Amino acid sequence: MYTEIFTSIGLSQNEAKIYEALLEEGESTVSEIALKGNIHRRNVYDAINRLIRKGLVFQIFGKGENLYKPVDPLKLMELVDEKRMRLDGVMPRLEKLYKKTPQHEAAYIYKGIEGFKNYLRDILSVQEDAYFIGAKGCWFDPRMKDFLQQFLVDAKNRGITYRHLFDYEVKNKIPHVPEAVGKPYKFLPKKYSTPSMVDIFGDHVVSFTGAGLAQISDDISIFVIISKPMAESYKTWFKFMWDFCPEAKGR
Helix, strand or coil, X not given: CCHHHHHHCCCCHHHHHHHHHHHHHCCECHHHHHHHHCCCHHHHHHHHHHHHHCCCEEEEXXXXXXXXXECCCHHHHHHHHHHHHHHHHHHHHHHHHXXXXXXXXXXXXXXXXXXXXXXXXXXXXXXXXXXXXEECCHHHCHHXXXXXXXXXXXXXXXXXXXXXXXXHHHHHHCCHHHHHHCCCEXXXXXXXXXXXXXXXXXXXXXXXXXXXXXXXXXEEEEEEXXXXXXXXXXXXXXXXXXXXXXXXXXX
């Protein structure tokens, strides 16, 4: 049940199975662990020794076959925190390496919900104001809740502001989105709603397929173009649309 979560934080498949088996059964012998986890006995020894070194399991010595017992699951949080601290320690140097040779022009594609998060990270990295055409409130997909909260804090701390030209449907179907985003925002006329949207920030132009009202499809495609001349052109077109759209009413 929890094996996938355990592997996602760094345990091997066998380590995850053994730790879960010990949590369910309590102190157990290698034979019992092998049977419960459906793991070859020889592989149990290797994996359980690694778990001992990680501080997730300890050995109970007895007269018969040795027993093994799991450590409190809070230890898992410690392991995650330790990895985060190690990464935080080198992050300034990694950022410096990343920005050492900036791309003047490039094009690439992000995919899926994790790709969408990468696009938001790009906004933070570029650290310039953002302009959204045909916005649909995709940020408010329930799966983005925790990530979005931190993103908004980071964006505010970096002084990033946004101007939204929302699709007309946003006004009636998800009115909480504009209220949460805050002004300035406007709505495109009803006949100009589309299934796509375009975001511009810094020298980035980003277009999307698979975006819905406050939701992101699992196979969303995010097309990123890095080009200063193109981005400046899109900002000019955005300004034209902005000037000709009526002011949004309400709060």
